[in-house]
Amino acid sequence: MQLSEDILRRVQETLEERKNKGPHWKYLLVEVSGQKFGIPMQQIDEVLESRRWNALPVTRAHMLGVLNLRSSVVAVYHMASLLGKSSEVEVNSGSGCVIVVHDKNRRFGLWVESILQVEEYPAQDLHALNDGQLLVTHLCVEDNESVLMMDVERVA
Amino acid sequence: MSSMKQSEILLVVEDDAELRDAIVESLQDLKCLLYSFGNAEDALLFAREKNCFAIVSDFRMPGMNGVEFCKRIKRERTDCRFVLLTGFADKQTAVEGLRFGIDDILEKPHDLSRLHDIAESYLFDRLAQNEKERTSALRYRAEFSSSFARSIEEIESNVSLLKNSRFKPNIVHDLIKSTGDIVETSKAVLGAESIHLVASAYEKLLSSIQGQGNVYPHGVIQVLVQGVEVIKTLAADFAQVRDRVVNLKPVIDALGRWTESSTEGELEDVTANDTLFEAEVRVDEEQPEFLGVDEAVISGYLSQYRLNEAALARYAAQQATDYNSAHLVVTDESLNTMRALAGELLVVKNAYNATMQSLLLRSLGDTQHQQIEEMRQSLDLIAEKIQSQVLDVRKIPLRDVFYHFPEMVKKMSLDSGKAVSLEMSGLDFGVDKSIADLIAAVTTRLIWSSLTFGIEDIDARIKKSKSVSGDIRIHASQLSDMVSISVSDDGYGIDPEQIKKRATDLGIITKDEAYLMQPKDAMSLLFIPEISRRRALADDAGIVYGLEKLKTDLEHRGGHCSVESSFGMGTRITVEIPVTQTVRTEHALLAESGGCQLIVPMCSVVKITPIKDLILSKVDGRMTCQYEGVTIPLGDFRHFVDKESKQNFIDRSDFSLESIVLVVSDEEHSLALVVDEVVDQMDAVVQPFDSVIDGLVGFRGTTLLDSERVAFVVDPETLLGAAYAA
Numbered sequence: 109m110q111l112s113e114d115i116l117r118r119v120q121e122t123l124e125e126r127k128n129k130g131p132h133w134k135y136l137l138v139e140v141s142g143q144k145f146g147i148p149m150q151q152i153d154e155v156l157e158s159r160r161w162n163a164l165p166v167t168r169a170h171m172l173g174v175l176n177l178r179s180s181v182v183a184v185y186h187m188a189s190l191l192g193k194s195s196e197v198e199v200n201s202g203s204g205c206v207i208v209v210h211d212k213n214r215r216f217g218l219w220v221e222s223i224l225q226v227e228e229y230p231a232q233d234l235h236a237l238n239d240g241q242l243l244v245t246h247l248c249v250e251d252n253e254s255v256l257m258m259d260v261e262r263v264a
Numbered sequence: 265m266s267s268m269k270q271s272e273i274l275l276v277v278e279d280d281a282e283l284r285d286a287i288v289e290s291l292q293d294l295k296c297l298l299y300s301f302g303n304a305e306d307a308l309l310f311a312r313e314k315n316c317f318a319i320v321s322d323f324r325m326p327g328m329n330g331v332e333f334c335k336r337i338k339r340e341r342t343d344c345r346f347v348l349l350t351g352f353a354d355k356q357t358a359v360e361g362l363r364f365g366i367d368d369i370l371e372k373p374h375d376l377s378r379l380h381d382i383a384e385s386y387l388f389d390r391l392a393q394n395e396k397e398r399t400s401a402l403r404y405r406a407e408f409s410s411s412f413a414r415s416i417e418e419i420e421s422n423v424s425l426l427k428n429s430r431f432k433p434n435i436v437h438d439l440i441k442s443t444g445d446i447v448e449t450s451k452a453v454l455g456a457e458s459i460h461l462v463a464s465a466y467e468k469l470l471s472s473i474q475g476q477g478n479v480y481p482h483g484v485i486q487v488l489v490q491g492v493e494v495i496k497t498l499a500a501d502f503a504q505v506r507d508r509v510v511n512l513k514p515v516i517d518a519l520g521r522w523t524e525s526s527t528e529g530e531l532e533d534v535t536a537n538d539t540l541f542e543a544e545v546r547v548d549e550e551q552p553e554f555l556g557v558d559e560a561v562i563s564g565y566l567s568q569y570r571l572n573e574a575a576l577a578r579y580a581a582q583q584a585t586d587y588n589s590a591h592l593v594v595t596d597e598s599l600n601t602m603r604a605l606a607g608e609l610l611v612v613k614n615a616y617n618a619t620m621q622s623l624l625l626r627s628l629g630d631t632q633h634q635q636i637e638e639m640r641q642s643l644d645l646i647a648e649k650i651q652s653q654v655l656d657v658r659k660i661p662l663r664d665v666f667y668h669f670p671e672m673v674k675k676m677s678l679d680s681g682k683a684v685s686l687e688m689s690g691l692d693f694g695v696d697k698s699i700a701d702l703i704a705a706v707t708t709r710l711i712w713s714s715l716t717f718g719i720e721d722i723d724a725r726i727k728k729s730k731s732v733s734g735d736i737r738i739h740a741s742q743l744s745d746m747v748s749i750s751v752s753d754d755g756y757g758i759d760p761e762q763i764k765k766r767a768t769d770l771g772i773i774t775k776d777e778a779y780l781m782q783p784k785d786a787m788s789l790l791f792i793p794e795i796s797r798r799r800a801l802a803d804d805a806g807i808v809y810g811l812e813k814l815k816t817d818l819e820h821r822g823g824h825c826s827v828e829s830s831f832g833m834g835t836r837i838t839v840e841i842p843v844t845q846t847v848r849t850e851h852a853l854l855a856e857s858g859g860c861q862l863i864v865p866m867c868s869v870v871k872i873t874p875i876k877d878l879i880l881s882k883v884d885g886r887m888t889c890q891y892e893g894v895t896i897p898l899g900d901f902r903h904f905v906d907k908e909s910k911q912n913f914i915d916r917s918d919f920s921l922e923s924i925v926l927v928v929s930d931e932e933h934s935l936a937l938v939v940d941e942v943v944d945q946m947d948a949v950v951q952p953f954d955s956v957i958d959g960l961v962g963f964r965g966t967t968l969l970d971s972e973r974v975a976f977v978v979d980p981e982t983l984l985g986a987a988y989a990a
Binding site: 160162163164165166168174175176179181183213214215216 | 859860861862901902905906951954955956957961963968972973
């Protein structure tokens, strides 16, 4: 009995070790309308707290306005709106956080009420979602809770 | 291939000596000369002097990198193929460099046999091209020789008539015509530069004595007789392909002296002994490489004579070398940083002025008031100077941007079998580095269009009694925020009836519309995709295709394109390219409207008035007011540009009595823009929208007011467009 438990533990450790050695992806986790979302860390430039933005003169879908980021004008999207969720808390210029992200050609901000933490996930735990149109590209289930991983490049 | 001697040159540029040797070793069996360099700067100097068919260059090198090297060499040597060797990490940057003319990219570790194959294919291309050029040149030489024989015969016979005839002006007129033919035809022929030079001087002399009556001194007749002999001698050299240097300076000097003398109305024998053959015509058999003309003579006479493109190209190459050696290399990054800093300085200046104004409202002593005012004025002055300097630093002389066009036109005309000469004017200003490539690309396209569709072939031109050689003229000019380039030709011209017929055949316009359409309006049909994208047909002579894409590309960048044409006479296409990427300031009003800060360019504001002073009325449910007897739309900017706001009709009660109205106007329309308050006047630094925000109708960019506030710069043109849209 002792022996089998020992073997089991060693198998477990080996599996864990193998898992740890594989590629890992880092995400910044945020909560939007009760759902956890992950933004790839390599697409994040910085996170700004309590930053005021300037309303756009013409309404644009999902866009809150623009902010002056060290002499650069950066557009700010409402992340909940992008994800099709309605934000229960009223969005005010200056509240929450703006996550400044980039893709190959663009730089813009994503407004969220608050951020949670940075998490690292083994690539094998991320399940690809096939729909090429969605902002969310991967799903990860951890402790019976799902985390949806988004790709900044898909923000239109 | 007629010649396989090793005269073509390939450069290998690699800072790693071991790798460089390996590359050279792998290319040893190619029938070409191999030169290797450890850095791009030395290779560039070499490649400017020698016409290389290909360059194999590393990307990452100390000093100039491979992409920059390619960019520079391609400006001068468009036909030089370029292979870039790059590591994986640099591949993306290298791929972006493709737009500068990189032909192939090989990733490290290099496959040397692949490199060998690529270089070999380039070598074959060059040899094939040489052969083609040789054949074309021979054809040109044959055609030139034949037309030259006719012209010189006419000149000889007319010069002998000149001695005794009573009707000398008529003879001089015929002489000018025959000499003009030689001047024109010799211009396009390689190796006939010396004939062109002397014939031009001869033509000038004839022009100067035209109208001098029937009596000429013996000396001038003698000079004309001997001038024919000189031209015939040069033509004999040309026919026998004798490559030798002839010092033409004394000949041209003598012709020039007679020309000056006759222009001043003192047509007397300049000196008894001043004849062309008594002046020394030095023939130097020791320098066989040069085709016909002493280069120093050409340089000396550039200002006086129109030279052919080969001479001009050599001159321009010298200029370019001088230019480059007189300047420092500044990286893009440094320039961009300077531009950003100049912009920030203006932002700080504006913020400072705003703060000072509010401070001055408080009770300050006269001395403090004066000190602050002096500081403000100094700051304004320095900011203005810095901005002007930054703009200048980023500028590239347009002459350098257009440098390769003469050579390009020569090649295109050889390929197409047409004789074409190129004249460029208005190149004495600089353009911002960021738009130099665009200007070069657009102009290349226009030249190609003129040469392909506009200029007739030689036979057609002769039938129409036009000069054998067609003219393409490029004229550049600088407008306030645009660079204007026009490319004109003296070719077919566009038949408006032909375009209308195409348009009616394609169902774009009805026959009635075509009947009523003015010729000028018919030209706008060329920009319609269905017409623009048609392939040229045999009976489409003169019609330029592909303009729709050009216009779309330009309009996307805020530019314009227009076509003017006179059927049978030629066509002119003009493009205007905005100078968008520079630090651009707009003298403007800062206004607040519905929580938004707006920058309204002063040049578009024709009146500022309180709303309470206006008589408002409703037309079709929309608010309007009277301005100079005309009813114009009134509203805040959202009513003009926002779809949702447009739906909601407004009333006078929607505006505060304290609101201010800015009458914004262009040449055709006006509108009354209601704002809550006019805050200030300022020189706003306009930043164009990035790709995320781009496309806000009625606005052209943003400007920073302080560390947080961003104002939106109104674009009067699109705002008026939106206001008057149905």
